Amino acid sequence: MWMLLAKNLLRTKFYEDCSRILLQIPKGRPSYQKCFLSISKPWLHSARIVQAVQTFNIDTAIQKVETLEEKQFICVHWEDGSESLYPSVWLRDNCQCPDCFLHSAKARKLLLENLDINVEVKDVILTEQKKKVNIVWPDDHTSEFEAEWLKKRCFSDQARAKAQEELFLSERQYWGSDLELPTMDFEEVLHSDESAYKWLVTLKKVGIVLLTGAAIKQGEILKLGQRIGFLRLTFYGPTWQVQDKLDANNVAYTNEKLSFHTDYPVLQFPPGIQFLHCIKQTSTGGESEVVDGFHVANRFKEQNPYAFKILTSTFVDFTDIGVDYCDFAMQAKQRIIDVDENGQVVRINFNNA
Amino acid sequence: MWMLLAKNLLRTKFYEDCSRILLQIPKGRPSYQKCFLSISKPWLHSARIVQAVQTFNIDTAIQKVETLEEKQFICVHWEDGSESLYPSVWLRDNCQCPDCFLHSAKARKLLLENLDINVEVKDVILTEQKKKVNIVWPDDHTSEFEAEWLKKRCFSDQARAKAQEELFLSERQYWGSDLELPTMDFEEVLHSDESAYKWLVTLKKVGIVLLTGAAIKQGEILKLGQRIGFLRLTFYGPTWQVQDKLDANNVAYTNEKLSFHTDYPVLQFPPGIQFLHCIKQTSTGGESEVVDGFHVANRFKEQNPYAFKILTSTFVDFTDIGVDYCDFAMQAKQRIIDVDENGQVVRINFNNA
Numbered sequence: 271m272w273m274l275l276a277k278n279l280l281r282t283k284f285y286e287d288c289s290r291i292l293l294q295i296p297k298g299r300p301s302y303q304k305c306f307l308s309i310s311k312p313w314l315h316s317a318r319i320v321q322a323v324q325t326f327n328i329d330t331a332i333q334k335v336e337t338l339e340e341k342q343f344i345c346v347h348w349e350d351g352s353e354s355l356y357p358s359v360w361l362r363d364n365c366q367c368p369d370c371f372l373h374s375a376k377a378r379k380l381l382l383e384n385l386d387i388n389v390e391v392k393d394v395i396l397t398e399q400k401k402k403v404n405i406v407w408p409d410d411h412t413s414e415f416e417a418e419w420l421k422k423r424c425f426s427d428q429a430r431a432k433a434q435e436e437l438f439l440s441e442r443q444y445w446g447s448d449l450e451l452p453t454m455d456f457e458e459v460l461h462s463d464e465s466a467y468k469w470l471v472t473l474k475k476v477g478i479v480l481l482t483g484a485a486i487k488q489g490e491i492l493k494l495g496q497r498i499g500f501l502r503l504t505f506y507g508p509t510w511q512v513q514d515k516l517d518a519n520n521v522a523y524t525n526e527k528l529s530f531h532t533d534y535p536v537l538q539f540p541p542g543i544q545f546l547h548c549i550k551q552t553s554t555g556g557e558s559e560v561v562d563g564f565h566v567a568n569r570f571k572e573q574n575p576y577a578f579k580i581l582t583s584t585f586v587d588f589t590d591i592g593v594d595y596c597d598f599a600m601q602a603k604q605r606i607i608d609v610d611e612n613g614q615v616v617r618i619n620f621n622n623a
Numbered sequence: 624m625w626m627l628l629a630k631n632l633l634r635t636k637f638y639e640d641c642s643r644i645l646l647q648i649p650k651g652r653p654s655y656q657k658c659f660l661s662i663s664k665p666w667l668h669s670a671r672i673v674q675a676v677q678t679f680n681i682d683t684a685i686q687k688v689e690t691l692e693e694k695q696f697i698c699v700h701w702e703d704g705s706e707s708l709y710p711s712v713w714l715r716d717n718c719q720c721p722d723c724f725l726h727s728a729k730a731r732k733l734l735l736e737n738l739d740i741n742v743e744v745k746d747v748i749l750t751e752q753k754k755k756v757n758i759v760w761p762d763d764h765t766s767e768f769e770a771e772w773l774k775k776r777c778f779s780d781q782a783r784a785k786a787q788e789e790l791f792l793s794e795r796q797y798w799g800s801d802l803e804l805p806t807m808d809f810e811e812v813l814h815s816d817e818s819a820y821k822w823l824v825t826l827k828k829v830g831i832v833l834l835t836g837a838a839i840k841q842g843e844i845l846k847l848g849q850r851i852g853f854l855r856l857t858f859y860g861p862t863w864q865v866q867d868k869l870d871a872n873n874v875a876y877t878n879e880k881l882s883f884h885t886d887y888p889v890l891q892f893p894p895g896i897q898f899l900h901c902i903k904q905t906s907t908g909g910e911s912e913v914v915d916g917f918h919v920a921n922r923f924k925e926q927n928p929y930a931f932k933i934l935t936s937t938f939v940d941f942t943d944i945g946v947d948y949c950d951f952a953m954q955a956k957q958r959i960i961d962v963d964e965n966g967q968v969v970r971i972n973f974n975n976a
Contacts, residue, residue, distance in 0.1 A: 372877065374870040376944050377976035381882045437954050499949060500856060517727040524725065529734045539892030583964070591729050596852060601790050611936070623730035 330417040332400045341390035346420055354424040362389045365413040443476045444565035452476055456484040460497055478560060491545045507595040519592035521623045530561055531621040536588040536600040563618035567607050581606040683770040685753045694743035699773055707777040714758060715742045718766040796829045797918035805829055809837040813850055831913060844898045860948035872945035874976045883914050884974040889941040889953040916971035920960050934959040
C-alpha cells in the first residue's frame with residue numbers, strides 16, 4: 271500500500287533561484303524563510319473584494335407580493351416573471367430594523383428566545399416604488415426588506431448555488447507533473463489590487479503560486495502576509511529559517527533529504543497557506559519538489575479503494591517535541607487522508623519525520 | 624426544535640467580582656479583557672509533564688526474543704511472563720540509529736522510499752544484560768532497541784489503551800446547573816508547576832476553571848498565556864476589550880443582552896481555550912452565563928434524535944465582516960453540532976449574531 275502511494279506521488283521538479291517566493295512547497299535543502307498565514311480563507315479577507323463579487327446585475331423590481339400556506343410564507347413575484355418564496359419565520363428572524371439588527375456589526379440582535387418559530391405574517395405591503403416589502407407581525411412589530419436584499423437571498427436551488435459559488439469559489443485544478451506553475455510578480459501582488467486578487471483566486475484553485483522578484487532578504491514574507499491579513503504564530507516562531515542547524519530540532523533543519531510531507535500534522539489546525547522564500551540557494555542540490563496531494567488521493571481512491579479506505583479511517587499518532595519559540599510537546603491522532611461527508615478529500619496529514 | 628434546544632440550555636449563573644479570570648465563559652455586559660490561546664492541547668505543552676506521565680513502573684527485563692511468522696514478527700518474552708509482538712517492518716521503520724533517526728529532533732530520518740515493507744529480520748540477539756535487543760537486517764544494517772523503549776510501545780490492546788490515556792487524558796465531566804465551578808488561585812497557577820498542571824487537567828476535564836486573585840488591570844491574560852504557551856492572534860487583535868463601544872463591530876461591544884454562543888464560528892479553526900478577565904464590573908447587571916454545550920448536545924440527542932440529526936448534518940452559513948485589528952470578511956459553512964466518526968459530539972458552532 272505504501273509503495274503504491276509513493277509511486278502515485280507525481281513529482282513536479284523545478285529549481286529555484288534566490289528571488290522567488292514559493293507557496294505551499296515542501297521544504298528542501300535551501301535556506302528558506304518560512305511562515306504560515308492565520309486566515310483560513312484569505313481570498314475572502316478583503317471586504318472590498320467580497321462586496322465586488324456580491325454585486326448582482328439583476329432586475330429587482332417587484333410586481334406583487336402575497337402570503338401563502340396560511341401566512342407561513344411570503345411569495346415575491348418579480349417583474350421578470352420569476353418568483354421567490356420566503357418562510358415567514360426566516361423573515362422575522364432576519365428583520366433588519368435597528369431593534370433586531372446591529373448594522374455597524376452586520377449582526378443579528380434579536381435573541382433566539384424571543385423568536386416565535388410559528389410566527390405568521392399579519393400583513394404584507396409592497397411600497398409605492400415597488401422596491402421595498404413591508405411586513406407587519408402579529409405583535410405589530412414591522413420589518414422592511416429591500417427588493418435587492420430579498421433577491422440576493424432567494425431560496426431557489428439555482429440562486430443559492432450561484433451565491434455559494436460566488437462566496438466560496440469552488441473551482442479546483444488538480445495537477446500532476448504536467449503542471450505549468452502559475453507565476454506572478456511579487457511587487458505587482460503587493461501593489462496592485464487586481465494582481466493580489468488574481469494571486470489569491472489562483473492559489474485557491476491550484477494550491478500553489480510562484481512569486482518572483484522579491485528582494486533577497488528576510489522580511490519579504492511579512493510584507494506578503496500583511497498584504498492580505500497577518501502571519502500566524504507557531505511554536506517554531508512567527509517565521510523560521512529553514513537551514514542546516516546544530517542540534518536541529520527538526521529534520522528540515524539539516525542537509526538531509528526530506529520526503530514529501532505536509533507541515534505541522536501534529537496541529538489540530540495545521541497551516542492553510544504557507545509562504546516559503548528562498549533567500550540563499552545552496553551551490554549544488556537544493557531541489558524542491560511539490561505534489562498535489564488531492565490529485566494523488568483521488569487517483570489512489572480509484573486505483574486502490576481498499577488502501578484508500580484504510581488511510582481515510584485509521585488514526586496515526588503524530589508527535590512533535592522540542593524547544594524553539596517556546597518549549598513544546600504536541601501529540602495528535604490524525605488520519606492520513608481526511609474526507610468530508612461526501613467522501614471528498616479535504617485534508618492530507620502526511621509526514622514521515 | 625430550536626425551542627427544545629433553548630430549553631436544554633441548562634444555565635449556570637454566577638456573579639463575577641473584579642479579580643477573577645474566567646475561562647470559556649460567554650461574553651456578558653462587563654468590561655472584559657479577552658483572548659484565546661493558540662495551543663490546541665496546552666495540557667500536553669510542557670515536555671516536562673509529558674515525560675512525567677510517560678514514566679512506566681514496569682519490569683522491563685527480557686527473558687528471551689524470537690522471530691515468528693517467517694521472520695515478519697519479533698516476539699519479546701518479558702521476565703514477568705508477558706509477551707510483546709512487534710512487526711519487523713515497524714521495527715525497521717523505527718530504527719533508532721543515527722542514520723535512521725535524528726535524536727535532537729526526536730524524528731525519523733529514514734525515507735519512506737527506502738523502506739522495504741516486506742523486510743524480514745535476518746538475525747535477532749538479546750544482549751548480555753538482557754536490556755537491549757539487537758536486530759540485523761538482510762542488508763546487514765543493524766538496529767538496537769532498549770527494553771524499556773520496546774515495552775512502552777507494546778502493541779497489546781491494554782498497553783495501547785494505557786499509553787493513549789496517558790497522552791490524551793480522555794476523562795470528561797459533563798455538567799448542568801449543579802456544577803460546582805472549579806476555582807483556583809491565579810498567582811498559584813502562575814508560580815507553582817503543580818497548580819498549573821492541576822489547572823490544565825481540570826480545564827481539559829470540565830472545560831471551565833475560575834481563577835481568582837489576578838490584578839485588576841490589563842496584561843494578566845498575557846501572563847497566563849505565556850505560562851503555558853502563547854496567545855493566538857485573530858482579526859480582533861491579540862486581546863480585545865469587551866465593552867460598550869460606538870459603532871460596535873460586534874454585538875458583544877454593546878450593552879445588549881447576548882444569548883448563549885460559541886465564539887468565532889466563522890473560523891475554520893475556532894478557539895480551543897479562551898481567557899476572559901473581568902477588569903471592571905458594571906454597577907448593575909453584567910451577569911455571565913455558561914453552559915456545557917456537550918452536555919446539552921448529548922441530552923438533546925437522547926430526547927430528540929431527529930432534531931439532533933438535522934443539527935449534525937445541516938450546514939449553516941456564518942459571516943463576519945468588519946474592521947478591527949485588520950479589515951476582514953469571513954465566510955464559512957458549519958454544522959451546529961459536529962460529531963466524530965463514532966457519533967461523539969466534538970464541537971459546537973452556535974452563534975445567533
